[in-house]
Amino acid sequence: MNIHKKTKLTPYHKQEVGRLYHKEKITVTYLAKRYNKTYPSEILYVDTKCLYLLKNQTKQQAREYLFVGIDDFSRELYASIYPDKSQFSSAQFLQNDVLGPMPLYH
Template structure:
């Protein structure tokens, strides 16, 4: 007999329930507690046992065994899960512009005709947490000096308000000793630094999301090497 691998009551369990009920006068509540099922389930087992039927019965409704019904049901379950996750998501908004500026870097993909041995440029982005004002530039490498140049020439030179904190991952272009170029540039301009938890890039989600959007837009305009 083919049975579901997680079935609660096997035919042997049903026979034992009937035996305990008949010979030892076990109560329905005690049987339900022992087999970890509901009382209505025990009543149903006893009803079938009186007819000498101890095998689980399949549904007589054909639509429950239809694959299309199963797919529709699965889609509804997935939608319900996604809805609950969105409700549980913790979102925050800063109080004023410049309170927190998100920084991130992305290596650009190979263009059509470009060799893998050739140097690739890097996309630097900075986005204000409150206003969503975006700054971006393409630089030849991912060093601390490029990060410093991006901060001074693109962000501070254009940003109309004071930046309190720079928020980034733990990459070498953003984090280092007090003499680190980007660290020193932040300190000289009165900008504090905050970093994401290690191996948790999603905590810098605003910068990650804007890079993804820019990459999608760029892919529509460029031909890349496959």
């Protein structure tokens, strides 16, 4: 039975997993069911990254920021570059670049 070494289980859960594995031949992958999303944007991962300066740019020039969003339902990636990492840019990214082109599933 393969359980990752950093998996935290209570003594009860350890006994239950061991019982299911040895007596009923149920594997750990069967017990660890993946969560299922039912609609787009139910779980949305968003991250930002400060872009590096190119060779011809100086440190006095404004940096640009890459905004990336991934919809966990459809696995679609949305990315845009903004001049700053402010609340306004974050809201604009979500409204215009993520939720705007996102398809609606009924």
